Amino acid sequence: MSTHDQCIEACQRCAIACERCLNAMIGRSSDNDCPTCCRECIDICLLCAQATARGSRFSSAICGLCADACEWCATQCEAHDHEHCQKCAEACRACVETCRSMAA
Template sequence: MSHHLDQAIRDCIAACNACATACAECFSHMAGKHSDNACPACCIDCAALCRLCADAMARHSPFANELCALCAKVCDWCAEQCGAHDMAHCQRCAEACRRCAEACRAMA
C-alpha cells in the first residue's frame, strides 16, 4: 500500500481543515446569540466531520470516500445555514463550506 497523498487528496484535506477552522470561528462568534436557523449548531457538526474526513484521507482509511460524501452533504447544509446571515464570519464559514463540499464531492 502506498502512503503517498496525491495533490487532489492534499487539496481536499486542506479544504476540510480550512472549513473546520472557519466553522469554529463562526461558532465562537454566534454561540449564545439568537439565530432563526441551525447556525451556529451546524458549525459543530461540520467542523467535527471535516476534521474526521481530513484524518481519514491522511491515513488512507477504507471509509474515506464515504466520509467525503457525508462531509459534502453536511458542508452544503452548513453553507446554507451560515450563508443566510450577513455577518462576515458567517459568510466566510459558508464559503469555506462550499469549497470543502466541492472538494469532498470530487473525492467521493
C-alpha cells in the same frame, strides 16, 4: 497538489472557519441551524481530513458525508449577514467541491 491534499486542506480550512463562526455566534440568536451546523461540520471535516490523510478504506464515504454536512452548513450560514457566517459559508462551499470529487 494532489486531490487528496486539496481535500485535507479544504477540510481543515472549513473546520477553522466553522470554529470561528461558532465562537462568534455564542450569545447571539439564530433563526436557523447556525451555529448547530458549525458544530457538526467541524467534527466531520476533521474526521474527513484524518481519514483522507491515512488513506482509510472509508474515506470516500466519509468525504460524501462531509460534503453533505458542509452543504447544509453553507446554506445555513450564508443566510446571515455576519462576516464570520459568510466566511464560514465560503469555506464550506469549497469543502463541498473537493469532498464531492473525492466521494465520486
